Amino acid sequence: MQGLIDNLWIRKMGKREMKANHSVFVIMGGGSGTRFWPLSRELKPKQFLNILGQRPLIEETFLRISPLADEERVFLVINRAHRELTRKIFKDRGIQIFEEPFGRNTAPCVGLAAIHIKRRWGDIPMAVLPADHFIGDGELFRTTLRAGIELSRRGKMVTIGIPPIKPETGYGYIKRGRRCDSIRGQGVFEVDRFVEKPDEKRALLYIKEGNYLWNSGIFIFQVDLILNEIGKYLPKLYQGLMEIEGVLDRDQYPATLERIYSHLQSISIDYGIMERTREPVYTLLGNFGWSDVGSWQALFELKGDQRNANGNMLEGLTTIIDSRDSFIVNRSEKLVAVLGANQLLVVNTPDAVLVGDLNRSQEVRAIAEAIKRKGFMDWV
């Protein structure tokens, strides 16, 4: 796990990885998922949880790209609601933190980062990365990012596609086209098209056909190119961004940002731009081991090597008898005891307990919604 999680990049620095300056890394940390309820809450979403190692995922993401860039070239876009949480984690860092007043999905986030980057450095490559993903091999990941930055300098829109290892229905797919010359030893393909999350039958078909990749949600492009595409396909967003750009570094900035954002449509960069653009889009093969860690079950599978002889994974103060393939997460001072369970998920926090079928953990969101509907606001 330690090797996988790669928060040990410092050791590898003996190799002296070159920084990829003249580019900017944008960590998209504005998400507000509830799929890890009761550990995740509206005020503490997944990227702020240390579910894969000792540090919050957003910090792991930062540390992973650190060897690539001076800190001032790392942008962190977060929701204003998570300001204190973020400052606490990054208090000794020179990274740039940008707050969105409301979550509007990734297209506005990318646009906002783009105008800030443009103002400071002009038209350079920007790599946008989700804050809450699992990356197995950090060094290979950075090599892939370098290749992507190089490719983006040639005017291409770049994405990273993950060779799928199972017919996952929770991911979008990328259908790859013609193979191109490798860059830095990394495979490159033209993108034929982006495909929405498939049903199981279709996912199986994609795996069989062999020319589909998982869409990792990581994109690399020059600032002017993406702003141009936003202008074409999301003109309202573009107009808003231009207004914001007009008040950058001025007192009106926060109020303008709030006004503009309050009217923005929530839309992802994938759906809003990447699926529609007529610019050349390329995909790099991401062989570094990847997951979006979308559910308790996904986390359980990722941590497979921590399971005991009965297939159980136990965290915290627990007593378990005659149970198999269960995931018990106890983050409280209380004792959790489990008897005769199979494929059960138990998550215990200081103020809530979740118990459920581990195979249905993607539905945890429904629990969070039910709680909100019932007005149990202390647990939202």
Add this chain to the structure above:
Amino acid sequence: MQGLIDNLWIRKMGKREMKANHSVFVIMGGGSGTRFWPLSRELKPKQFLNILGQRPLIEETFLRISPLADEERVFLVINRAHRELTRKIFKDRGIQIFEEPFGRNTAPCVGLAAIHIKRRWGDIPMAVLPADHFIGDGELFRTTLRAGIELSRRGKMVTIGIPPIKPETGYGYIKRGRRCDSIRGQGVFEVDRFVEKPDEKRALLYIKEGNYLWNSGIFIFQVDLILNEIGKYLPKLYQGLMEIEGVLDRDQYPATLERIYSHLQSISIDYGIMERTREPVYTLLGNFGWSDVGSWQALFELKGDQRNANGNMLEGLTTIIDSRDSFIVNRSEKLVAVLGANQLLVVNTPDAVLVGDLNRSQEVRAIAEAIKRKGFMDWV
């Protein structure tokens, strides 16, 4: 449920039930089970839990027999460890409380009560009752007890046998013999023999044969008769009781009790006396609805009428989605959320959570033992 639990006997008092004085009722409250962990603990066993209604089972038991006897004729035998708990419940009552320094099962408890009763009232009938059972119809129960007391006055040892409604393996059985004349409309049989808890096959056979009853653990006999039988079959206990009798109402009583009890063997009145005696033993048919409430599952079945349309029974702050036939007991300020569970048991207390297969709740004891073995003494 209200009708079943019968803590509303006061209303029925309109009928003016006659007291059965010249007899004593001994509530055996010294048990120390852990089958309701985490709600029950060594310092708060089942008889002190309000799992069937608004009051602790031991109080329900007292209220149930109250119409039969003046309070001074109700004896409560408890473990010294539960002194405060007991005093709190019965603080305004004139009942007699006797403490055992150590739990030694029911034979010593019955013997101790017998010498106290003998000292005060001489050779009168005593009815011994477990403190933690469910009784459906309290009025019928009292009628049966009256019949038993009447029978015991004729020099018989009396037990109450429950016509079985399923091949339960958790109960001992009574094989009944010849039918005798009814008393107060209650069926009476000679007892052929007592039978230990059977396996499933044998339990099925008992049901088929039709002449087996569940052993309710309720016994009625004259004081001299039971002391005599203890003298015959448990001479060491008898000797100890005589020593204790010698210091009744004296300063040496507590020290003597402690010394004697420390050497006593743990043995039940069933096994130690009732199964061996050659005196005539009779059984009354107990048709009042009975259970020893031996597990969470037994409790779930008893409370069947509180289950919702999905077969779930929910207590406390819970959110449950797409689950069936599950028993969720939340006795904390925390929120319990359940997703996609079937026949699941969840018990949440302020310091522990139990999750398990409801059908295996008789094994909860193993959890309590594992916790003790692990040295988690806060949860024992």
